[in-house]
Amino acid sequence: MDFEFETRAVHGGDDPQKRKTKKPSVILDSIDDEEITIENESKLRLEKCIASLEKAKYCLCYPSGTAAITSISMLIGDGDHAVFFDSVYHGTRTNSDLRAACGAIDITFADLRDASVLDFNGGSSTKTPKNFLNPQNWEKASQAIGSIPSPLDCYLCLRGMKTLHLRMERHKENGFQVARFLESHPNVEKVLHPGLESHPQHDLAKKQCTGFSGMVSFCIKGGIEAAREFAKRIKVFTLAVSLGTIESLVDIPPIMTASPLSKETRAELEIPENLIRLSIGIEDARDLIADLDQALRGE
Numbered sequence: 687m688d689f690e691f692e693t694r695a696v697h698g699g700d701d702p703q704k705r706k707t708k709k710p711s712v713i714l715d716s717i718d719d720e721e722i723t724i725e726n727e728s729k730l731r732l733e734k735c736i737a738s739l740e741k742a743k744y745c746l747c748y749p750s751g752t753a754a755i756t757s758i759s760m761l762i763g764d765g766d767h768a769v770f771f772d773s774v775y776h777g778t779r780t781n782s783d784l785r786a787a788c789g790a791i792d793i794t795f796a797d798l799r800d801a802s803v804l805d806f807n808g809g810s811s812t813k814t815p816k817n818f819l820n821p822q823n824w825e826k827a828s829q830a831i832g833s834i835p836s837p838l839d840c841y842l843c844l845r846g847m848k849t850l851h852l853r854m855e856r857h858k859e860n861g862f863q864v865a866r867f868l869e870s871h872p873n874v875e876k877v878l879h880p881g882l883e884s885h886p887q888h889d890l891a892k893k894q895c896t897g898f899s900g901m902v903s904f905c906i907k908g909g910i911e912a913a914r915e916f917a918k919r920i921k922v923f924t925l926a927v928s929l930g931t932i933e934s935l936v937d938i939p940p941i942m943t944a945s946p947l948s949k950e951t952r953a954e955l956e957i958p959e960n961l962i963r964l965s966i967g968i969e970d971a972r973d974l975i976a977d978l979d980q981a982l983r984g985e
């Protein structure tokens with residue numbers, strides 16, 4: 687019997703039809719046998735849960751996004767040519783730029799919405815090295831550099847997973863209300879949210895997604911100075927670079943998350959100087975909208 691996402695999330699990847707005889711142990715549960723020496727049971731359980739939610743066969747968890755990037759990049763061999771989507775996370779750029787600077791790899795950043803950019807060397811097709819494709823190597827690499835999340839982190843993540851769908855629902859609703867509000871605001875130049883009809887990829891998003899996220903970006907009238915003033919005035923939102931959490935957060939990309947990129951690269955990647963990125967939390971949308979309004983008006 688196939689179960690829906692919500693049921694799979696609550697059951698943490700276990701078969702909901704099976705009688706549970708044993709409550710999962712909590713944290714300090716390192717496994718130490720001949721096969722696996724540095725895994726832990728909470729990690730394996732979390733991986734099983736995420737694989738189930740994604741309808742995937744396997745999943746590997748890492749202690750952080752950067753740990754995942756470092757671990758996976760170990761499988762790009764010296765002399766390989768790596769092609770990255772040009773809007774990858776800036777830490778991925780830093781990591782690969784460093785390796786390229788050491789002469790180890792060639793890198794290209796490309797807009798991969800056009801697949802023909804992969805035809806290097808006069809049209810010959812691109813081949814992915816076998817080492818990179820072997821899933822066992824991904825696991826070996828994470829173990830070799832100790833890129834293993836702790837049992838406590840995995841336990842907490844697994845516990846949070848059980849309410850993911852409830853939080854996502856509010857995140858999505860609030861995000862949509864905020865996007866609509868901003869679109870009608872006189873001090874806002876442009877709003878970017880795939881749920882809005884004005885978004886250039888609205889139709890594509892409707893085809894690919896079952897709902898829209900609570901990430902909303904907008905361009906404030908008055909340039910970078912207006913963005914700085916907005917950040918000083920906002921109260922309910924926290925000024926922070928993270929995203930997808932339960933508190934609403936605000937990021938000014940040109941001076942925060944995208945600041946490691948040069949002004950030219952930011953322009954190429956269409957990150958304007960007056961861009962503000964919001965990660966909408968699960969507070970009452972009326973409070974978020976009132977806060978945004980006062981920060982935008984500056985009264």
Ligand SMILES: Cc1ncc(COP(=O)(O)O)c(C=O)c1O
Pocket residue numbers: 749750751752753775777928
């Ligand atoms: C796409 C992406 N990859 C990787 C990272 C890095 O994750 P971490 O901060 O957990 O190292 C981030 C962080 O925001 C990200 O957005």
